[in-house]
Amino acid sequence: MPADPPSAEPPAAYPARLWRTLERHRPPGADASADAWRSPVRGPWLTSVFGVVLLATLPLVIITGFLDWIAYGPRLGQAFPSDVGWLHPPVFDWPTRPAWLFRLTQGLHVTLGIVLVPVVVAKLWSVVPKLFDWPPARSVAQVLERLSLLLLVGGILFETATGLLNIQYAYLFGFDFYTAHWYGAWVFTAALVAHVLIKLPRTISTLRGPRLMRTTTEETVPEPADPDGLVARRPGPATMSRRGVLALTGGGALLLAALTVGQSLDGVLRRTALLLPRGRQHDDGPNGFPVNRTAAAAGIRPADTGTQWRLTVRAGSRTVEVDRDGLLAMAQHTADLPIACVEGWSTTQTWTGVRLRDLAALVDAPGNAVARVESLERGGLFRQARLQVNQVRHPDSLLALRVNGVDLSADHGYPARVIVPALPGVHCTKWVRDITFEEQPDD
Ligand SMILES: Nc1nc2c(c(=O)[nH]1)N[C@H]1C(S)=C(S)[C@@H](COP(=O)(O)O)O[C@H]1N2
Numbered sequence: 001m002p003a004d005p006p007s008a009e010p011p012a013a014y015p016a017r018l019w020r021t022l023e024r025h026r027p028p029g030a031d032a033s034a035d036a037w038r039s040p041v042r043g044p045w046l047t048s049v050f051g052v053v054l055l056a057t058l059p060l061v062i063i064t065g066f067l068d069w070i071a072y073g074p075r076l077g078q079a080f081p082s083d084v085g086w087l088h089p090p091v092f093d094w095p096t097r098p099a100w101l102f103r104l105t106q107g108l109h110v111t112l113g114i115v116l117v118p119v120v121v122a123k124l125w126s127v128v129p130k131l132f133d134w135p136p137a138r139s140v141a142q143v144l145e146r147l148s149l150l151l152l153v154g155g156i157l158f159e160t161a162t163g164l165l166n167i168q169y170a171y172l173f174g175f176d177f178y179t180a181h182w183y184g185a186w187v188f189t190a191a192l193v194a195h196v197l198i199k200l201p202r203t204i205s206t207l208r209g210p211r212l213m214r215t216t217t218e219e220t221v222p223e224p225a226d227p228d229g230l231v232a233r234r235p236g237p238a239t240m241s242r243r244g245v246l247a248l249t250g251g252g253a254l255l256l257a258a259l260t261v262g263q264s265l266d267g268v269l270r271r272t273a274l275l276l277p278r279g280r281q282h283d284d285g286p287n288g289f290p291v292n293r294t295a296a297a298a299g300i301r302p303a304d305t306g307t308q309w310r311l312t313v314r315a316g317s318r319t320v321e322v323d324r325d326g327l328l329a330m331a332q333h334t335a336d337l338p339i340a341c342v343e344g345w346s347t348t349q350t351w352t353g354v355r356l357r358d359l360a361a362l363v364d365a366p367g368n369a370v371a372r373v374e375s376l377e378r379g380g381l382f383r384q385a386r387l388q389v390n391q392v393r394h395p396d397s398l399l400a401l402r403v404n405g406v407d408l409s410a411d412h413g414y415p416a417r418v419i420v421p422a423l424p425g426v427h428c429t430k431w432v433r434d435i436t437f438e439e440q441p442d443d
């Protein structure tokens, strides 16, 4: 890649007159700000190291994010956002094996998204002088590149901010989280691809150059002036070595990891999830695991779930009503299955109940039927869910009546709730009222 001209020379690219005019009309403070960035560790090496760390990790966040969208079941019309035209990754039926699949994908997405925050901040710090460059561009190509940077930086800040607010249930923004996070992801991904294509050659050549990892603070001097202008023009003395900066950033990432991973673990380690109060254990009892939405919040009244509660099962024109004793009299099956909430936390519990496929057999539903599950809950986005054929047929897919050897608590969905291997928590409908088995719609 040819080096850009050093900033002292007049810009030559077309339209040269424009760049020269811009150069001459320096806004007040432009010179002062160019000199204000004095850290001697800024330069291509540090930026490249952060760059490769993010290049190795951000694709995982992106891929697991798109997988989470697929796991919601776009074929059954329930991915958020649902109407995305052609702008989506290849869609497939979300598998039921391994049972921990969604626990892994959503856990990786949320945890890595949090853990990488210090690395993103450090990377932005390493290039922040570029924000105040004057003239802002010296060629049309550079204008385009800088526009892509706007989308890149704006994209990651937007995705991180909306993601963090979502897992704290802090909907401070006036738009739909799913829609915004989805389209933001595309903007960010496209900008990232462009950025990597443009910068990878220079990143590789920089990292093949002098090794600066071992220099101590006293030995830390700026790199030679670089074509990107990352190296300080008037560097101050080093207060930290480059490896010190890396250690600080890595330490920040590890600290966030230590305060986050607990929400995906069971046992005492869950108590370490200090940043994520929703993911913590309530008590040590059999129903003591996290609750997404309480019965009270969902407007479930004890009268609705008492002895007069009936489950209605339908297929075609056949309808069967069963009460809870009737369900308990059917063959009971027990399975260890996770609930993995898309907001980040997950937990494995031991569930007991009736197999969904036994309920399908109760109404002679065809073997290729999908299911629509509805809750007693009247409002709410998650009062109903649709299950794919493989999710209905899996031998561990249950309408659970009990958990860890006791009846479900009201908050966990008494009298009955859905639990299916690898199904996003959001579709494990609680306080189930009826299940309809029907033909898979064409996609
Ligand atoms: N009826 C109903 N079922 C629901 C929900 C809901 O809001 N209403 N929330 C879902 C979500 S988002 C999750 S993560 C799981 C959590 O189950 P738990 O509260 O028993 O842990 O329940 C699911 N089932």
Ligand SMILES: [Mo]
Pocket: 292, 340, 341, 342, 343, 425, 426
């Ligand atoms: Mo959830």
